[in-house]
Amino acid sequence: MEKEITIYDIAKQLNISPATVSRALNDHPAINNTTKSLIASTAREMGYRINPFASSLRKKRTNTLGVIVPRLNSYFMSTVLAGMEKEANEASYNLIISQSMESFKKEITNARTMFDSRVDGLLVSLAFDTEDLEHFEPFLKRNIPLLFFDRVMSHNQSTSIIIDNVRAGYEVTNHLISQGSQRIMHVTGSLKRNVYADRLKGYQQALSEAGIAYDDSLVKVTDLGMDTGQWVVQQIQEMPLPPDGLFVANDFCAVSCMSALKRAGYSVPQDVAVAGFNNDPLSQVVEPNLTTIHYPGYEMGEIAVKSLISHLNGVSASHATNTIILRSELIVRESSLRLSSK
Amino acid sequence: MEKEITIYDIAKQLNISPATVSRALNDHPAINNTTKSLIASTAREMGYRINPFASSLRKKRTNTLGVIVPRLNSYFMSTVLAGMEKEANEASYNLIISQSMESFKKEITNARTMFDSRVDGLLVSLAFDTEDLEHFEPFLKRNIPLLFFDRVMSHNQSTSIIIDNVRAGYEVTNHLISQGSQRIMHVTGSLKRNVYADRLKGYQQALSEAGIAYDDSLVKVTDLGMDTGQWVVQQIQEMPLPPDGLFVANDFCAVSCMSALKRAGYSVPQDVAVAGFNNDPLSQVVEPNLTTIHYPGYEMGEIAVKSLISHLNGVSASHATNTIILRSELIVRESSLRLSSK
DNA sequence: AGTTTTTATGCAATCGATTGCAGTTATCGA
DNA sequence: TCGATAACTGCAATCGATTGCATAAAAACT
Numbered sequence: 001m002e003k004e005i006t007i008y009d010i011a012k013q014l015n016i017s018p019a020t021v022s023r024a025l026n027d028h029p030a031i032n033n034t035t036k037s038l039i040a041s042t043a044r045e046m047g048y049r050i051n052p053f054a055s056s057l058r059k060k061r062t063n064t065l066g067v068i069v070p071r072l073n074s075y076f077m078s079t080v081l082a083g084m085e086k087e088a089n090e091a092s093y094n095l096i097i098s099q100s101m102e103s104f105k106k107e108i109t110n111a112r113t114m115f116d117s118r119v120d121g122l123l124v125s126l127a128f129d130t131e132d133l134e135h136f137e138p139f140l141k142r143n144i145p146l147l148f149f150d151r152v153m154s155h156n157q158s159t160s161i162i163i164d165n166v167r168a169g170y171e172v173t174n175h176l177i178s179q180g181s182q183r184i185m186h187v188t189g190s191l192k193r194n195v196y197a198d199r200l201k202g203y204q205q206a207l208s209e210a211g212i213a214y215d216d217s218l219v220k221v222t223d224l225g226m227d228t229g230q231w232v233v234q235q236i237q238e239m240p241l242p243p244d245g246l247f248v249a250n251d252f253c254a255v256s257c258m259s260a261l262k263r264a265g266y267s268v269p270q271d272v273a274v275a276g277f278n279n280d281p282l283s284q285v286v287e288p289n290l291t292t293i294h295y296p297g298y299e300m301g302e303i304a305v306k307s308l309i310s311h312l313n314g315v316s317a318s319h320a321t322n323t324i325i326l327r328s329e330l331i332v333r334e335s336s337l338r339l340s341s342k
Numbered sequence: 343m344e345k346e347i348t349i350y351d352i353a354k355q356l357n358i359s360p361a362t363v364s365r366a367l368n369d370h371p372a373i374n375n376t377t378k379s380l381i382a383s384t385a386r387e388m389g390y391r392i393n394p395f396a397s398s399l400r401k402k403r404t405n406t407l408g409v410i411v412p413r414l415n416s417y418f419m420s421t422v423l424a425g426m427e428k429e430a431n432e433a434s435y436n437l438i439i440s441q442s443m444e445s446f447k448k449e450i451t452n453a454r455t456m457f458d459s460r461v462d463g464l465l466v467s468l469a470f471d472t473e474d475l476e477h478f479e480p481f482l483k484r485n486i487p488l489l490f491f492d493r494v495m496s497h498n499q500s501t502s503i504i505i506d507n508v509r510a511g512y513e514v515t516n517h518l519i520s521q522g523s524q525r526i527m528h529v530t531g532s533l534k535r536n537v538y539a540d541r542l543k544g545y546q547q548a549l550s551e552a553g554i555a556y557d558d559s560l561v562k563v564t565d566l567g568m569d570t571g572q573w574v575v576q577q578i579q580e581m582p583l584p585p586d587g588l589f590v591a592n593d594f595c596a597v598s599c600m601s602a603l604k605r606a607g608y609s610v611p612q613d614v615a616v617a618g619f620n621n622d623p624l625s626q627v628v629e630p631n632l633t634t635i636h637y638p639g640y641e642m643g644e645i646a647v648k649s650l651i652s653h654l655n656g657v658s659a660s661h662a663t664n665t666i667i668l669r670s671e672l673i674v675r676e677s678s679l680r681l682s683s684k
Numbered sequence: 685a686g687t688t689t690t691t692a693t694g695c696a697a698t699c700g701a702t703t704g705c706a707g708t709t710a711t712c713g714a
Numbered sequence: 715t716c717g718a719t720a721a722c723t724g725c726a727a728t729c730g731a732t733t734g735c736a737t738a739a740a741a742a743c744t
Contacts, residue, residue: 006730017694022731032692049458054730057395057699073420081414082441094459097439099424116391117436226623256627263629281568285598286628287605348700359724364701374722396700399729
């Protein structure tokens with residue numbers, strides 16, 4: 001096993017002081033350019049790699065960002081993370097990622113772990129049943145910046161990055177109405193979460209604008225899981241007047257609903273027009289293709305990390321931006337097309 | 343902003359030496375139990391948290407494991423990671439996760455980053471087009487244990503954790519044959535990867551056992567992406583004798599094929615029986631439900647981390663186990679059921 | 685030539701936890 | 715009662731990089 005090279009080894013080799021080596025490697029202005037390149041090449045030759053622990057210990061900075069997400073297994077999340085990773089790498093930050101599995105409790109544990117790991121900043125998308133933000137207090141007390149994305153909760157000391165869910169919900173609903181749906185069911189997740197609460201608001205707005213009375217029994221709060229489709233269709237079958245439109249808060253669940261509907265003898269979109277949310281690739285491989293909302297995940301990840309890092313570098317006046325809203329877009333596909341156009 | 347508490351602060355508070363505090367917090371046997379609990383409670387009260395950098399610097403151990411995976415956005419991967427995370431947490435290790443996006447080049451970069459971060463061990467599932475293992479040499483030279491899972495490449499200095507893909511491929515194919523399929527197409531990914539090469543072997547074995555001649559033109563190497571279904575069906579339509587069975591190397595792509603097939607007027611399973619791989623929840627929400635192979639992801643993650651850590655602790659004789667094979671299981675669903683039973 | 689700037693480099697302390705070795709006190713056996 | 719062993723605890727060096735301050739050498743100026 002090879003010995004680890006330190007700046008002392010380089011210094012000895014070149015007969016200079018470790019301080020100079022350190023400065024040179026950090027591109028300090030007070031070091032002569034000739035010296036710098038000499039040191040750089042020697043370091044390369046000797047196979048030097050910085051010891052991040054020594055550095056972190058001294059600088060009191062870890063160059064590590066923590067990320068807590070509900071789950072990794074969605075196209076959306078992995079895309080967000082890809083965006084984050086890219087930005088983090090470029091700024092030579094590391095990412096520690098953990099899943100809360102949609103559980104408040106696990107989210108608290110994760111936060112604690114991140115805190116103990118001394119991340120420089122934290123990026124969070126909240127679990128289904130998170131009630132409050134107390135578990136993030138330690139970060140705020142220590143002035144560690146906190147940024148929420150997608151599933152956010154307003155908090156005046158931290159930035160949020162979201163899309164306009166009200167508007168997106170409005171657009172979907174409006175589209176369904178424009179396709180002739182009058183009784184639109186909305187299947188969603190925990191209304192504690194902004195994403196679902198806001199989409200519901202948009203849904204209500206669209207209905208009201210179209211002069212359709214809001215019917216509470218058409219809104220189903222679920223876990224958006226695998227069995228939700230089954231359950232929803234069961235509900236529908238028990239209704240005297242079944243819906244002719246279905247707006248589901250994510251694509252996976254929308255597919256599960258479509259499938260259950262078909263199995264129960266309904267045709268999509270003729271009997272029921274269906275729309276999902278997120279533009280998961282899944283939406284293009286099911287039959288019929290699913291109408292959905294395109295959500296800029298990669299960008300969201302990039303922006304989240306960028307803004308967190310610039311905050312760390314003291315670039316942005318701490319409270320300058322509080323909420324960043326990205327553009328989303330309705331994508332109409334077969335699952336909701338009942339009129340004309342085709 | 344609060345001051346960070348160190349063992350020196352605790353020591354001063356209790357009028358003892360920092361050495362004792364350190365030992366007490368690490369549950370060193372030479373410290374009196376009374377002293378230990380006194381120190382523990384004082385630490386808690388004062389809000390002490392260990393400084394991992396000072397500790398790592400001194401101990402030359404980071405308590406961090408690196409994970410490189412092709413992509414996060416599959417149910418399988420996120421499940422594996424959940425298993426890894428659980429085990430890592432329990433052993434108080436941190437995980438640094440990165441995606442290679444199926445690219446050899448990015449995998450090399452990721453490996454470099456992990457190396458520079460001085461992970462204590464590395465867990466890898468290879469990208470589609472990874473040609474060799476040279477980029478992991480630095481780890482081996484420094485005696486950093488390396489463990490491959492799922493997408494592995496044999497290497498005598500590292501452990502691999504896999505399922506028996508030959509057998510799984512055999513079982514799927516055999517099942518399709520038992521359902522009356524005679525011309526079975528196999529849609530798979532890069533044959534550089536064991537998982538795909540082995541499944542193909544199993545496929546061939548089953549055919550040969552059933553006395554069906556192997557037809558090269560029925561094996562399609564693809565990227566298993568979103569458009570693969572479309573492309574496959576196009577190929578099928580150009581064939582004089584279309585297949586009556588389809589074995590696709592993952593569920594997502596299988597769904598994409600099913601959907602394209604249906605769109606082209608074929609019925610599943612009557613015209614073509616379809617089977618996927620991985621038992622993604624997706625397979626249960628599509629119509630018809632997809633026959634697939636159940637893959638123990640969570641377990642794989644747990645075992646991977648467990649064995650890596652025990653290796654780090656010098657528990658296992660370094661070369662004792664070289665390959666761990668987990669059990670997989672065929673799950674028959676509607677997409678392939680053409681006979682009797684129903 | 686003498687003095688002031690500028691430019692480069694070095695000295696030495698520091699970050700916080702760990703650990704080999706030594707020292708102190710308590711316990712024990714004879 | 716006295717030396718011996720055991721049971722604790724402390725001293726001080728160490729891990730490797732960083733940085734305020736001082737210093738030396740070179741350049742610029744009068």
